[in-house]
Amino acid sequence: MEDFTALPDLASRAFGGGVVSANDEFFAAADHLVLPHPAGHAPRTFDHKGQVYDGWETRRRREPGHDFAVVRLGAPGVIHGVDVDTAFFTGNYPPHASVEAVEVPGYPGPDELAGAKWTELVPRSSLQGDSSNLFPVADRRRWTHVRLRIFPDGGVARLRVHGEVVPDPALLPKVFDVAAAEYGGRVVDCSNMFYGNPQRMLMPGLARNMGDGWETSRRRDNANDWVLVQLAAAARLRFADLDTSHFKGNAPGWAALTGITAEGDQLELLPRTALRPDTPHRFRLRKAPEVTHARLDIFPDGGMARLRLHGRADREQLWARMRR
Numbered sequence: 323m324e325d326f327t328a329l330p331d332l333a334s335r336a337f338g339g340g341v342v343s344a345n346d347e348f349f350a351a352a353d354h355l356v357l358p359h360p361a362g363h364a365p366r367t368f369d370h371k372g373q374v375y376d377g378w379e380t381r382r383r384r385e386p387g388h389d390f391a392v393v394r395l396g397a398p399g400v401i402h403g404v405d406v407d408t409a410f411f412t413g414n415y416p417p418h419a420s421v422e423a424v425e426v427p428g429y430p431g432p433d434e435l436a437g438a439k440w441t442e443l444v445p446r447s448s449l450q451g452d453s454s455n456l457f458p459v460a461d462r463r464r465w466t467h468v469r470l471r472i473f474p475d476g477g478v479a480r481l482r483v484h485g486e487v488v489p490d491p492a493l494l495p496k497v498f499d500v501a502a503a504e505y506g507g508r509v510v511d512c513s514n515m516f517y518g519n520p521q522r523m524l525m526p527g528l529a530r531n532m533g534d535g536w537e538t539s540r541r542r543d544n545a546n547d548w549v550l551v552q553l554a555a556a557a558r559l560r561f562a563d564l565d566t567s568h569f570k571g572n573a574p575g576w577a578a579l580t581g582i583t584a585e586g587d588q589l590e591l592l593p594r595t596a597l598r599p600d601t602p603h604r605f606r607l608r609k610a611p612e613v614t615h616a617r618l619d620i621f622p623d624g625g626m627a628r629l630r631l632h633g634r635a636d637r638e639q640l641w642a643r644m645r646r
């Protein structure tokens with residue numbers, strides 16, 4: 323089975339995903355389903371409704387039926403698998419769940435979505451309590467929303483919807499951040515990620531703290547750390563933002579950027595350049611043909627909060643992916 327959990331969570335609040343509707347949220351709000359951080363639990367904490375849970379939890383059903391929650395993907399795309407994570411729900415997890423998806427353009431509300439033509443991606447399947455429940459998805463179409471059904475009721479901590487981001491090219495300006503995860507940019511390799519995953523550099527918004535970025539361990543050799551980014555589409559890169567915000571005693575001393583063409587040629591976009599700690603730098607890049615990947619070298623090691631690569635993407639490629 324493909325390890326789809328390494329792909330971004332399209333539903334994540336970090337991309338702007340959210341809950342459009344849920345039929346019941348008596349014990350705990352469905353909004354918890356899309357929170358980016360793992361669920362936590364504090365036993366023997368009670369509010370007016372009961373034990374407090376970090377998840378979506380419905381009341382005990384006394385009549386036939388089932389419960390559901392509809393989630394808007396923060397980044398629409400192709401779903402490779404879902405995780406119905408029941409962390410900390412032990413005596414109250416749903417024994418079964420199913421997941422459906424739909425592609426509706428624009429900004430549909432709960433009523434329009436209720437009447438939409440949904441496709442079942444995960445048939446009604448049994449769940450384990452207090453555990454990750456992974457279901458691969460084979461359908462390779464693009465989706466904008468998912469619906470989680472739980473049978474008959476209970477609690478789910480998180481719904482992770484892993485896949486490839488497929489942005490709508492009609493809504494992309496001529497020059498945009500082609501490294502951005504929200505448009506399909508992705509780190510495909512790196513030398514070291516001891517303290518922080520490099521994918522975080524591509525997430526929307528400013529880094530909140532030093533934990534919200536890429537950080538390598540201290541190098542004790544003469545080499546340097548690097549990360550390889552696959553761009554949203556082949557692009558001519560214009561500007562790079564190398565943001566060392568929050569990295570004060572551990573910013574890299576220097577950085578360089580290399581573009582890699584579809585044929586594998588390497589082009590210097592930014593020669594080795596000195597960086598300052600805790601600084602959002604912007605650099606103009608050398609004129610170069612279209613590249614599909616970019617490698618960021620940092621010297622010798624350290625941390626980077628955000629990496630943005632502003633460029634003009636190949637529209638044909640973006641449209642081909644959208645239509646696929």
Ligand SMILES: NC(=O)NC(NC(N)=O)C(=O)[O-]
Pocket residue numbers: 349371372373374375379382413414
């Ligand atoms: N102890 C519980 O978790 N009870 C109930 N749930 C909450 N949140 O209190 C329940 O019935 O599932």
